Amino acid sequence: xxxxxxxxxxxxxxxxxxxxxxxxxxxxxxxxxxxxxxxxxxxxxxxxxxxxxxxxxxxxxxxxxxxxxxxxxxxxxxxxxxxxxxxxxxxx
Numbered sequence: 001x002x003x004x005x006x007x008x009x010x011x012x013x014x015x016x017x018x019x020x021x022x023x024x025x026x027x028x029x030x031x032x033x034x035x036x037x038x039x040x041x042x043x044x045x046x047x048x049x050x051x052x053x054x055x056x057x058x059x060x061x062x063x064x065x066x067x068x069x070x071x072x073x074x075x076x077x078x079x080x081x082x083x084x085x086x087x088x089x090x091x092x
Contacts, residue, residue: 012036015032058070
């Protein structure tokens with residue numbers, strides 16, 4: 001486990017800090033996950049970032065609700081798609 005709480009996959013250190021909160025609930029972890037996902041930005045591969053975060057934190061957090069939330073995010077996050085064509089054009 002790294003001691004650096006901020007990196008490209010966790011720029012605000014939210015995931016890092018979540019693993020250090022005693023008694024954190026799954027609902028609180030989901031809220032933190034949402035904030036993390038929004039802060040990551042559209043240019044990043046969210047699923048790849050989740051995999052790297054799990055590689056860093058999962059060993060320390062077996063049974064931790066954030067590990068469960070990250071694993072859920074890995075399977076339930078839709079791939080962002082760009083909408084183009086007629087849907088993106090202004091209507092008269």
